[in-house]
Amino acid sequence: MTTQVIVLNGGSSSGKSGILRCLQVVLPDPWLAAAIDSLVEALPPSMRTTEGGIAFGEDGGVTVGAQFRELEAAWMAGVAATARAGARVIVDDVFLGGAASQQRWRRALAGLEVLWVGVRCESAVAAGREVARGDRARGMAAAQAEAVHRGVVYDLELDTTRTESLDCARAVAARVG
Numbered sequence: 001m002t003t004q005v006i007v008l009n010g011g012s013s014s015g016k017s018g019i020l021r022c023l024q025v026v027l028p029d030p031w032l033a034a035a036i037d038s039l040v041e042a043l044p045p046s047m048r049t050t051e052g053g054i055a056f057g058e059d060g061g062v063t064v065g066a067q068f069r070e071l072e073a074a075w076m077a078g079v080a081a082t083a084r085a086g087a088r089v090i091v092d093d094v095f096l097g098g099a100a101s102q103q104r105w106r107r108a109l110a111g112l113e114v115l116w117v118g119v120r121c122e123s124a125v126a127a128g129r130e131v132a133r134g135d136r137a138r139g140m141a142a143a144q145a146e147a148v149h150r151g152v153v154y155d156l157e158l159d160t161t162r163t164e165s166l167d168c169a170r171a172v173a174a175r176v177g
Contacts, residue, residue, distance in 0.1 A: 001113045003176045004083045006031070007091045007105060009152060010119030011144030012060075013129040015160030015168065016092045019119060022169030023090055027176065034079045035092035039072065047071075060140035062096055076108035083112050094144060099151030117172055118149055118157040125161050 006023065008016040017035065024031055040054060047053030052067035064072075083089045095101035102116070121129075126141035156175050158168045 003088075003115045004112045005079075005089050005091060005109055005114045006117060006172060006176065007093065007109075007114060008117050008119050009093055009095045009102070009148060009154075010121070011126060011146075011148050012094060012140040013126040013133060014119045014121040014141070014145070015129075015158075015165055016119045018165035019158070019160070019168045019172065020090050020092050022166045023172055026166070026169050026173045027088075029088060031088045031090050032082065033092065034075075034082075034089050036094055037092070039075050043068075043071070056140070060138060060143045062094075062140070062144075064096065073104070073108075076105060080108045080110075080112065083109070095148045095152055096144070098148060099153075101148075102152045115156065115172070115175055116152075116154045118152065118154040119168075120149065120157060120159045120161075121145070122159075122161040 008019060010016050017037075020033055020035070024033065040048075043053065047068065048055065050065070050067070052065035054065070054068045055063045057063070079089055079091060091105070093101070093105070123142045123145040126145055127138075130138060130141040156172060158171060160168060
């Protein structure tokens, strides 16, 4: 069967977005990007300051509330509907709940052909990228580096510590059926 959805999971600053952009170049057909960062940016400002939304701690911790989970579920359903309508989609996500996060995606993407890709990066390297980005709370990369992979099952795992995004994208593209 032909892959309809590629899910990239990794901690903050692990290299998922770079891989996604390279995949859009190396894959022969058009693929849409669906990034968790875009969902967060689409939230009203009040959702970033209330208990029900999403909060980013000064220590890099992230907490999510019930209202955020409801909107996230709707977003996931929309991504799945887009794929069911015939578009190919690359998801860029951070599985804060590890295996539980993957289960939410599995339910949303049921019946679709999905390639599950783990994106890893040594914590110190990701932390350096985090500082260079300037748009993340320091400590987020270190806090998420391993936690987002706990209990998650992948078809392919990549390590961006010393491997460029383009080479990682080529490895993914080789697995897309």
